[in-house]
Amino acid sequence: MSTEKGPIRITYREAMKQAIRDALLRDPRVFVMGEDVGRYGGCYAVTKGLLDEFGPERIRDTPLSESAFVGAGIGAAMGGMRPIIEMMTVNFSLLALDQIVNNAATILHMSGGQFNVPLVIRMTTGAGRQLAAQHSHSLEGWYAHIPGLKVLAPATLEDARGMLWTALEDPDPVLIFEHNALYNMEGELAPDAGAIDIDKAAIRRPGADVTLITYGGSLRKAIEAAENLAQEHIEAEVLDLRSLRPLDTSTFIDSVSRTHRAVIIDEGWRTGGISAEISARIMEEAFYELDCPVARVCSAEVPIPYAKHLEDAALPQVASIMEVVKQMMGGHG
C-alpha cells in the first residue's frame, strides 16, 4: 500500500464540513450556532454528523431568532469565543440585519478600537433550485457595501475548504456566502488542503481577449462560457473575485489592462449592485485601457420566480454570457 496520498474526491459540502470540523478540533473557542445545525444536520447538510462528534454545546441548535443568535454571536465573540453562525439562507439574515450592520460592523469603530468582533457568519445564497423569491436572492453585494464587514464567496473546493479557518483567524466579522448550487459540486482536492488566503482574486482560466469577472455560483458558468468561446477562437480570462469586501481591485485592473475588455457576471441585480462598483473602478483606473464599454450579465430586475423557465431566464446563464462576449468581440474584434 502506498503511503503517498493522492488527491481525494470530495464535494463542496464535504469540503465545507471538513473545514468546520478542522476548526472545532483546532480551537476550543470555536462553536457552531444556528437553526437546525445540530439534530437536523443543517439545512444543506453541511453540519451533518458534527453534533455526535462535538456535542450540543459546540453544535448549538437555536430557536428561529436570527437577531438574537447573531447578536449572541457578536457578544460571544467579544467575550472570547470564536463563533461560526450558520444562516440557512441570506434572505433570513435580513431578520438579523440590525445586529450585523448596526453592531458587528460598527463596534470596533464606535469603541475607538477597543472591542473587535471575531465572528464568522456562513450563509447560503443564490438561486437555481426553484425556491422562489424568499430563498433565492443574492444579497452579498449589499453586505459588501458595509465598511467593517468582510465578504467572502468561495466558489471552488479549495476555497470551501480553506477560507473558513482564515476567516476565523480574522479579528473582524467575516461573512461567507455559499451558493446553494455548489454544495453538490464534486472534484479533486489535495489531502492536505487547508487554510488559504482571502485577500487576492484568482485567475481561474487565463485568456487574452476579454476578462470575465465573477464570483461564487457564477464562476462555473463563466468557465463553461469561456471554454465554449475558445471553440470560436475567443480566449476569455476568467477572474474569480473570491472576496467582495475588500475587493482586490489590482488583480482585475491588471487583467483588464491586458485583455482590454471586461464583462462582469453577477447573480445579484444590476441596479446598485457589486457589478456597478467593479465597473466604476475599471472606469476610474483603467478607462484608457478599454477597447469597448464594460458589459454586465446580471439577474433580471425581478424577485426570483418559481417556475423553472422563468427562474432560468432571470439568471446569468452560459448562453447569455457567451452572447454578450460575442457581441463585444464582434463590434470591436
Place this chain on the structure above:
Amino acid sequence: MSLAANSPESTLDRAHCVDLMRQMLRVRRFEEKCAELYNASKIRGFLHLYIGEEAVAVGAMQVLQPEDAIVATYREHGHALLRGISARSIMAEMFGKVEGCSRGRGGSMHLFDAATRFYGGNAIVGGGLPIAVGLALADKMLGRERVTACFFGEGAVAEGEFHESMNLAALWNLPVLFCCENNLYAMGTALKRSESEVDLCLKASSYEVPAWPVDGMDVIACENATRHAYLSVHSGGGPCFLEFRTYRFRAHSMFDPQLYRDKQEIEEWKKRDPITSLQSRLTERGLISDGELKQLEDEIAAEIADATEFAEKGTLEPVEALVRFVYSEKRGA
C-alpha cells in the same frame, strides 16, 4: 467589594449611605453640566440625560463586580461614570476629543471601555440585549463565573430582540441580569399607548425568567433588589429580570418639547426625586450633616470642572486617521 461583603445589611451602613448619595449627586451634576455644555454648543449630536433615574444605576452598580460585563443604552453617561470610567474621558468623548473613552468616534450615545468591561452605549433600542446574551454565553462556555448586566428602557420590550433574548437567555440558562429602566415613555410614546400588556414582569416571566418590579426612585430598594437577583444569576440560576419603575425628569433628548406628557405629571414624580428622598432619610436619621453634603457637592463640582477643562484642552484625532478602526490593525486574534 467581595461577594461576602455584598450583604443586605451593608446598605444601612452610614458610610455606604453617604456613598450612595455621592454617586447619585455625581450623576445628577454631571448631567446638568452636560446640558449646559450642550446649550453652549460644546457637546453636539444627541444628548440623553439620566436626571431623575439615578437611583437605578447607582443601586445596581453597587452590586456588580469588576469582572462582570455591562451593556447599556444611549442614556448611559451615569452608568459609565458609576462603572469607573473617568469623568474626564466621558466628557472628552462628548467633546469629540481623542482622549475620550471611544476616541471621539462614539459620542454621548456610544461610551465604551474595555478596562471596566463596559460594552457600550447602544443606540438601537433593544440592540444590546442579544449582545448581553452572547457575553453571558461566552462566560458560561468558558466556565467563568461572571454576570452580564444589560440595561435597557421599557421601549425595548416592543422589539423582537427583547423577546428573542429573554427566550434564549432562559433556554440556555445564561447569567444575564436584565435591568429594565421603565421611565414610562419610549421617547414620546407612553407604555400604555404602545403595549397591549403593560405588565413588563409578566412578559419576562412568560419566558420563565424570574422577574420583579422595583421602586426605581429608591436607591436602597434598587440596590437590594439587584443584589437579590444578582446572587441568583451568579449562582447559576439563569437570567433574572428587574423592572425599575422610574421617571425621566428632563426631555428625551435636547430636541424634545415634551408635548406628550403633562407638566403636572412631571411635578408629581419630582416629589419622589431619588436624591432629595435619600437626603431626607439620611438627615432625619442624623446620618449626614449639611456640612458633609456641602463637602460632597464641592468635591463633585471640582471633579466635573476638572473633567470639563480636560475635555476643552483635549486634542482632535487627526483627519488622516479617519478610517482607523474600521478593521483591526492586526490579524490573528
